[in-house]
Each structure stands twice: as structure tokens, then as C-alpha cells.
Amino acid sequence: MYLEKLELRNYRNYEHVSLEFGSDSVLILGDNGQGKTNLLESIYFLSTGKSHRTQNQSELINWGADYSILRAVIKGSHLLEIELRRDAGIKVRIDKTYQKRKKDFVFLLPAVIFSPDDLKVVKESPSNRRDFLDEVLEKVDPAYAYTKSRYQKVLLQRNSLLKSLENIGQLKNPGIASTFETWNEYLVNYGVKIIEKRVSLIRMIRDKFKEYISYFFGIDKSDIIYLLSWGREAGLDYQGENYCNFPADGGFEYGNFASNSNSDSRYELDKEINEIKEIKERYLSKLEENLDKDLMLKTTSIGPHRDDFVILLGGRDLRFFGSQGQQRIATLSLKLCEVFLVEEKTSRTPVLLLDDVLSELDLERKKLLMEMMGHRFQTFVTTANINSIEDLKDAKMRFGKKYMVKNGNVYQWD
Amino acid sequence: MTAYIKSVEKLINEFRKLPGIGPKSARRIVFYLLKLTREEILEFSKALVEMKDKVRFCSICFNLSEGEMCSICSDATRDRKKICVVQNVSDVTVIEATGEYKGLYYVLGGLLSPIEDIGPEEIRIPGLVKRVESEGIEEVILALNPTVEGEGTAMYLKKVLQPTGTRITRLASGLPVGGDLEYVDELTVGKALSNRREI
Numbered sequence: 132m133y134l135e136k137l138e139l140r141n142y143r144n145y146e147h148v149s150l151e152f153g154s155d156s157v158l159i160l161g162d163n164g165q166g167k168t169n170l171l172e173s174i175y176f177l178s179t180g181k182s183h184r185t186q187n188q189s190e191l192i193n194w195g196a197d198y199s200i201l202r203a204v205i206k207g208s209h210l211l212e213i214e215l216r217r218d219a220g221i222k223v224r225i226d227k228t229y230q231k232r233k234k235d236f237v238f239l240l241p242a243v244i245f246s247p248d249d250l251k252v253v254k255e256s257p258s259n260r261r262d263f264l265d266e267v268l269e270k271v272d273p274a275y276a277y278t279k280s281r282y283q284k285v286l287l288q289r290n291s292l293l294k295s296l297e298n299i300g301q302l303k304n305p306g307i308a309s310t311f312e313t314w315n316e317y318l319v320n321y322g323v324k325i326i327e328k329r330v331s332l333i334r335m336i337r338d339k340f341k342e343y344i345s346y347f348f349g350i351d352k353s354d355i356i357y358l359l360s361w362g363r364e365a366g367l368d369y370q371g372e373n374y375c376n377f378p379a380d381g382g383f384e385y386g387n388f389a390s391n392s393n394s395d396s397r398y399e400l401d402k403e404i405n406e407i408k409e410i411k412e413r414y415l416s417k418l419e420e421n422l423d424k425d426l427m428l429k430t431t432s433i434g435p436h437r438d439d440f441v442i443l444l445g446g447r448d449l450r451f452f453g454s455q456g457q458q459r460i461a462t463l464s465l466k467l468c469e470v471f472l473v474e475e476k477t478s479r480t481p482v483l484l485l486d487d488v489l490s491e492l493d494l495e496r497k498k499l500l501m502e503m504m505g506h507r508f509q510t511f512v513t514t515a516n517i518n519s520i521e522d523l524k525d526a527k528m529r530f531g532k533k534y535m536v537k538n539g540n541v542y543q544w545d
Numbered sequence: 546m547t548a549y550i551k552s553v554e555k556l557i558n559e560f561r562k563l564p565g566i567g568p569k570s571a572r573r574i575v576f577y578l579l580k581l582t583r584e585e586i587l588e589f590s591k592a593l594v595e596m597k598d599k600v601r602f603c604s605i606c607f608n609l610s611e612g613e614m615c616s617i618c619s620d621a622t623r624d625r626k627k628i629c630v631v632q633n634v635s636d637v638t639v640i641e642a643t644g645e646y647k648g649l650y651y652v653l654g655g656l657l658s659p660i661e662d663i664g665p666e667e668i669r670i671p672g673l674v675k676r677v678e679s680e681g682i683e684e685v686i687l688a689l690n691p692t693v694e695g696e697g698t699a700m701y702l703k704k705v706l707q708p709t710g711t712r713i714t715r716l717a718s719g720l721p722v723g724g725d726l727e728y729v730d731e732l733t734v735g736k737a738l739s740n741r742r743e744i
């Protein structure tokens with residue numbers, strides 16, 4: 132699967148651009164602020180119906196225009212057209228036929244984007260890791276987005292119920308309190324599904340992840356583990372300092388990590404999650420246990436909206452004990468896992484969008500990456516620095532086309 | 546809007562409050578009304594007031610009614626052991642149009658929603674439970690939209706109705722309440738009452 136033709140009108144800083152590609156990879160060179168990321172973003176939008184940079188669709192429309200049009204010809208498949216308007220939402224046509232529902236076009240053109248921002252998945256707060264899992268799941272599981280949005284709606288209902296319970300037993304509207312149990316049960320129904328899907332995602336990528344880490348580092352001991360919100364100890368909120376209170380020698384051995392969880396239930400590891408029914412019961416009882424806290428905070432303190440995952444490298448939490456270089460490679464490995472999953476689950480080869488990623492890797496790792504991607508994918512590579520690809524001349528990656536981007540104009544060169 | 550005189554502008558704003566009427570349609574309607582005679586306008590406004598004065602809600606099922614009891618509740622040929630629970634009066638019309646259902650109704654007038662401070666009392670759930678108990682209802686059919694609030698309400702109803710021993714079913718294509726409605730948007734509500742399932 133590859134992108135044969137891309138046409139943009141009034142998209143970001145492009146007034147009009149029309150490009151044709153072969154199945155080979157594409158190099159996009161340009162100084163900063165010229166439109167390299169915008170170009171990749173447009174391809175990602177054609178793939179997923181959203182931008183990887185913003186939720187606000189009208190940002191995508193050229194400042195001087197009211198609408199923008201994105202057009203893609205997907206080899207061996209379809210003509211996909213998207214029209215964005217400032218006032219109205221989004222219109223989609225596949226082969227000239229308007230589509231009613233967004234999900235009918237999403238993933239006609241599977242794509243995975245690698246951007247420097249991905250580093251926050253590894254380095255920053257749990258919400259970044261949840262977003263990563265959710266985004267991947269939305270790509271491979273058509274029902275996931277629905278399940279998640281339902282969960283969030285029920286969560287809003289429960290939270291607002293918590294607000295109306297002034298304190299335990301004292302209610303503004305006593306009748307409404309009798310529905311509490313129902314909302315809990317309903318929340319858990321969806322929450323469990325999200326947990327189940329995320330855990331099975333982690334299980335599917337675990338071996339691949341280990342494989343990539345050992346490929347790039349020669350480190351054999353790595354792992355990726357899902358953490359359930361209620362497994363987190365009080366004070367252990369993953370905000371850095373608290374977490375660092377662990378043994379001064381830096382983190383814990385992997386073995387300890389796992390066995391601790393049995394003895395003091397510090398963590399509930401996904402490895403121990405055998406039956407979803409088991410989680411459901413635990414989840415319900417944890418909700419009950421946390422009721423006082425929830426009433427005080429007027430928000431739901433446990434559930435998949437507070438879950439996380441941890442990456443262990445040599446037994447240590449990469450987030451706090453990894454070097455910048457290790458964190459970059461782990462990020463890259465996670466994204467490669469996404470590629471693997473998308474291929475596996477959709478039986479199609481995704482287009483890869485590498486935004487400014489090469490310049491951040493050392494030569495050896497860059498070569499390894501190119502080696503791995505080889506010519507299996509149509510890869511769009513952007514860089515501001517020609518040197519970052521010059522030294523790759525002998526690597527496997529072949530650029531069929533090379534472009535230079537300057538202030539919203541695209542020039543071919545060679 | 547500044548170009549219009551006050552009374553016209555006011556009427557346009559009144560029409561804009563109606564469901565499905567935007568500024569354009571509101572203007573079109575008002576300009577149409579401007580052309581009518583005084584008699585025609587009186588007829589129109591009289592119909593509005595009469596509707597408000599005459600229409601009441603059935604004291605049993607809260608369907609629209611002209612008297613104390615609606616035409617369905619007072620129809621002796623209906624199956625009095627079945628109650629179909631719906632959100633709105635308009636749902637009754639939809640189900641009646643299928644001609645398939647011969648039982649009675651209960652109109653909640655809303656759905657449970659803590660965000661809007663709507664609890665069981667606000668949507669007359671205690672009254673429903675009382676009715677099921679006192680009338681020896683054998684089956685309660687839940688015909689609520691598969692939104693989060695509709696599902697939540699169905700789950701709650703199931704909980705409070707279970708002790709009465711009545712059979713609780715839902716109008717849908719074999720989907721359990723409160724969980725697995727993964728592709729609800731693909732559901733056709735047309736798959737109506739003959740498909741209902743125990744929950």
C-alpha cells in the first residue's frame with residue numbers, strides 16, 4: 132500500500148501543492164518553519180481523520196482561506212478527498228461518494244507517524260502513555276474509540292454524581308444517590324473493556340518491543356508492563372520525586388518488581404491479570420474502597436483513565452533512570468511496535484512518516500533503523516539537515532523522490 | 546437582524562427556539578406569516594393556545610391525552626399486562642406507528658443523568674415501580690435509546706424492577722444492557738418488539 136498522489140489546497144502554509152510518488156521512499160528537505168511537518172501532518176490526517184499536533188481542526192486551514200481540501204490517491208485502492216471548513220466540520224468523499232461516517236474512511240491509508248514529540252510518551256506523565264495506547268488501539272480495533280468515548284461519558288456522569296453528594300449520607304437530591312451503584316457498575320463494564328484491550332495490546336507488542344530494544348542496544352533485559360491505577364501506592368503518583376524514593380541504587384530489579392506486587396500489592400501487573408472477571412470484581416471493590424476519597428476529591432480516582440505502563444530497561448524504569456539516548460530508542464521501538472501491530476491487524480503495510488527523527492539518532496542506530504525498514508515501506512523522511520541522510524548513502528533506504536520545501540512551496544531536486 | 550422592526554425580530558427569535566429551526570427557516574416562516582390575513586393569523590394562534598389548554602398528560606402513563614386518561618390506557622382491547630417504557634411522548638407515536646405493540650406505555654419524560662441533576666424521581670421511576678406492583682404487570686419492555694443515559698436508566702430500572710418478579714426485556718437486537726453495545730450506530734431500531742430479549 133502506498134500513497135500515489137497527494138494534493139493539498141489551503142492546507143496550513145500550502146496554498147496549492149500536487150505531488151506524485153512511487154512506492155519508494157520520499158525525502159523532504161527544508162529549513163525550519165518551511166512546512167515539512169505540515170506535509171506529513173496532511174498525510175496523517177488523510178489516514179486517521181486527525182492531526183497528530185492539534186485537536187483544533189481550524190488550525191489546519193490556511194490563514195487566508197475558509198476551507199481546505201486534502202486529496203490522496205491510494206495505489207490499488209481509492210481516491211480519498213477531505214474538505215475542512217472553519218464553521219462546519221469535515222466532509223469526506225471516497226471515489227467521489229460522500230461518506231456519512233468518519234470511520235468509513237479512517238485507515239483506508241494506514242500510516243504511522245514518528246515525531247520528536249513522541250519522546251514524551253516515554254519521559255512525561257502517564258497521560259502521554261495512555262494516549263499512545265489509545266491511539267494504537269483506535270488504529271487496530273474499530274470498536275475501541277466507541278468504548279472509550281462511552282467510558283468517558285459514564286465517568287462524567289459519575290463525577291457529577293460525586294459532586295452532588297455533599298458528603299456521605301447527606302445529599303442535595305437523595306433520589307439520585309440511589310443510582311450510584313448503577314453508574315458504578317456501568318462504569319466498570321466499560322472500564323474493564325478498556326483495560327482488557329490495553330493489556331492485550333501490551334501483550335501483543337511485548338516480544339517485539341524486547342526484540343527491538345535488543346536489536347538497537349544489545350540489551351536483553353527489557354520489558355513493558357501495564358499498571359492498573361489502583362495498584363499505585365499512596366504517594367507513589369509517578370510525579371518523579373516520590374517515585375525516586377525507591378532504593379538509592381536506582382529502581383529495582385525486574386524480579387523484585389514482579390514479586391513485590393504479590394506480597395504488598397504495590398503493583399498489579401498485567402502478568403497477573405488472568406481473567407477479566409477477576410479485574411471486574413477487584414475494580415468494583417476498589418471503587419468502593421476509594422469512595423471516601425472520591426467524595427472528597429469529587430472525582431473518580433481509579434480506573435483506566437488513571438492507568439499507566441512502565442518500560443523497564445535492565446530492570447530499571449526507563450522514565451527515571453534511562454539516558455536521553457535510551458529514551459529515544461525506546462520511543463522508536465514503541466513506534467515500531469505500532470507499525471508491527473498495524474500490519475498484523477489490518478493486513479496492510481502502513482505508510483511511515485518520519486518527521487525530523489533521523490537527526491536525533493547516532494549513525495549506527497540510524498543505519499540499524501534503515502536496515503530494519505529497508506524498502507518494505509513507503510517512508511516519508513523529513514530533515515532540515517542534509518548531512519543526516521548523506522551518511523546513509525550505503526544504507527538500504529532508497530529515496531525515489533527528493534523534495535525541497537520552502538515557505539509552502541515544494542520543489543523536486545536530485 | 547437590525548434591519549427588521551422589533552415585532553418581526555421578536556417573532557423570528559421565537560421561531561428560532563423551536564427544534565430544527567435555524568435563523569434562515571425562522572425568517573422564511575415569519576415572512577410567510579406576514580402575508581397572511583388577520584383571520585388566518587388568529588386561527589393559527591388560537592390553535593396554539595388550544596393545544597396548550599386542552600392537551601394534558603395521561604395520569605397513568607404520561608402520554609399525551611385530552612382527558613384524565615389517554616386513548617391507549619382507556620382502550621379495553623389492549624394487553625394490560627405489558628408496559629413499554631419510553632423516554633418521550635414522541636416515542637409512543639413511533640412505536641404505535643409500527644402497529645405491532647398492543648400493550649400499555651409509561652413515559653418517563655427524561656433519562657437519568659446526574660450531570661443534569663436528574664434522578665429517579667424526576668423521571669417518575671417510583672410511579673412505574675408502583676404500577677408494576679399494583680397492576681400485576683407481567684412484562685416490562687424497555688424501549689430507551691442506547692445512549693449512555695438511556696443505558697444507565699435501563700440498568701437502573703432493571704435493578705429496581707427485578708424484586709417485583711416481572712419479566713424485563715428490551716427493545717433491541719439481543720444486546721445486553723450496559724455493556725456490549727459496540728456498534729450501536731448500526732442498530733436499526735426498526736428491529737422492534739418481536740426481537741426483544743430478557744435482560
Ligand SMILES: Nc1ncnc2c1ncn2[C@@H]1O[C@H](COP(=O)(O)OP(=O)(O)O)[C@@H](O)[C@H]1O
Pocket residue numbers: 142143144145161162163164165166167168169170189190191192193194195
Ligand atoms: N493555518 C496556517 N496557515 C498558514 N500558515 C501556517 C498555518 N499553520 C502553520 N503555518 C505555518 O507553517 C509553518 C510551520 O510549518 P512546519 O511544517 O511546522 O515547519 P517545519 O518545516 O519546521 O516542519 C510556520 O511558518 C507557520 O507559520
Ligand SMILES: [Mg+2]
Pocket residue numbers: 164167168169486487
Ligand atoms: Mg517540523
Ligand SMILES: [Zn+2]
Pocket residue numbers: 603604605606607608614615616617618619
Ligand atoms: Zn395513558
